[in-house]
Amino acid sequence: MDYDLLVDAIYEAGAHPEQWDGVLALLTASFRGVCAAMHIGDVSSDFAFGATYRLNPEASDAYAKHYFAINPLNEPLTRVPTGTAVGDNQLVPRAAYHGSEFYNDYSLRFQLNGSITAVLENRDGHVSCLGVVTATGTDPHSPDEVAAFQRLIPHIRRALDLNKQFAGLKDRVALATSGLNQLDFGMAFLDTGGTIVAANTAAEAIFSANDGLRAVRGRLRVSDRAVQERLNYVVDCAARGIGPRGGSLKIPRAGDKPPLFVRATPFRGEKLKDMKEVRVVLAFRDPQNSTRGGTDLIASAFGLTPAEARVLRALVDEPDAKKIADRFDVSLVTVRNQIARMLQKTGTTKQSELIKLVLTNDIPIL
Template identity: 30%
Template sequence: MGSRVSDSSERAIARLGELIDAAAIAPEHWVEVCRGIQDVLPGGRVLMQGYDSSAPYAMPLAGVGWDDINFDVYFAHYAAINPWIPVWTDLPTLRSALSDEVLPRRILERTEFFNDWIKPMGGAGSASGIKIVQDRSRMATLCVHYDDRRAEKSHEALAPIFQALAPKMRRALDCNRAVLRNNRSLLGDSLMRNLIDPALVLDGDCRVLDLNAAAQELSASGRPLRIAAGDRLVLGDAEAQSRLTLLVAAVCARRPGSIGRHEISLRQGPEKLSFSVLPVTQNLRDYALQGPIGLFTPGTIALVVIRRELTDASAELEALRQRFDLSPQEARIALALRDGGTVAEIAERMGIGYETARVHLKSAFAKTDTHRQRELLALVLDTAGPRG
């Protein structure tokens, strides 16, 4: 923390800062950031990794100096026994660390991961690193591995650079989340494009990872559903929101009984929205060293397909219209009284303006010879019955 920033470090920080700014807009440029760090410590093995609690292993996001490594072997065995994962989880964010100080060598050298994976590489026994970001389920780190014999000098050179650039790297990853969501489809462009019904891809925290044009149009109205801060999906009904949140979390965690088709219904004015939630398993190995796409791609995601059905184009609507000679909108607003609320709340549920709702309600009063909502509601219940 107290390392003096030398002139050479200041130049490296300025140069790397420009590369990180470029990576914020074009995530594939993170490899250039890694090359820039390797320029500071020639021969070092630079690795940016993502960790997700739902995935069975840490995910290499970008790096240089690993050309001689067989990552198929890493994924097949060593990734799952990496002793660094719990260590990184407990370390503070945005603070540089020397490997030997946070995971003592006497402990590391007793692990299969070190003896059969790290040690045979040569020149990678020690490392300097920093945790860039961490939320409830995932984190991202940046490390440089180097020879044990130059650990102290290497860390002295890297620590102030990591410390200075970590906040900028965190902001760049925040930008990457939006860039990647807007420019790719997790399920393939053709599949999402060909889904006629509104469809969204969610992670275990109900964050929107992808959505098709129909879902964008539906969310733009803001009434039945919207995308709130942090890309989280928010429904206009608290009970439906709670059920969807619990179900998506269970599906993404592949909990017993959660796999398969699940239905959630939400009434929105004249419409009923039915949500089907299906698990989709991702092959995260496909994203190895492809930039931060792996950080924002959980092992299991939820495909949510929404079906929209008109509920007021029914026998009860027609019965009201015929009995009192109501217009379609007058009959709909009369039926909406069964769900309670003020005129403003009813207008919002129906997706119409307050003044429009008031005019239709006043006309319904006149045609039914009623003067208050409770009088009109009594006629509705007598004609159409209570909500089923």
């Protein structure tokens, strides 16, 4: 048995769970086995994991459906302390095991004999374990083999702890990514040199539109040279923590479209080991989409009717009630009455106050 090779493989599996199959293969070869299986279930969390090596699918199915319940090794295994290796002959006398229904109907049918098992966790009778199974006719595992298996258990348990931690981190990353992708404005994370490390869905959509702000080989680019210099400056200030420590600017777009508004700020989060260091957070939004969230928020919060909400959205772009009436093909009196009801519902007294309420209460849309 190459102990160092086994330990190295175990810790590789701690970082990459898909490699546990390889660990089971090495253990099977090292401990006279024909197959191996591992089942991990943490009763204190939702973490669960399993892996097998050369386990006959028919045998696995039969065991799960019937023979697990009559396996004479299961009950004594629940009394084995956490972190202990044990041979099957230590759990049940060999003669009693060979006389059991489990051995004669299951083990002999699939040419399986005894096993050596590592109890990785035993909490209130819930056992997580790893076992190597030998072929029919082989001798029980010797005390030296059980002792060698025992030496590996601390490494296996540490590797599984790493699996749990990485699984939790992956869940947190997935949650954070999903949250960023639900924002209705763009966010991009840049390194010290201004290269994009990551960006949310809204940002990628703006880049892909090639309308004002775009990404070229991972760098932010605009068509106007002066604006590009200003963008580089605010990003550099945010990245290096100098001058105004970031800043804002507007990026012109083609035609009559309003400019994109961009803000660069220093990144104050944790440094991540496996990716470029993030130094800058860039947020940007299309003004054409920015008031929708504010009007919907006010409409929902103050109980505006759909017709009132429609007029409120129009007011943000066009404060002339007559033009709004013409746009919606309704009377001027109707629009004025709707504005009056909105003032009453929102507690504002002037049309300008109502518009300000929209513009200053735009919670990002998720």
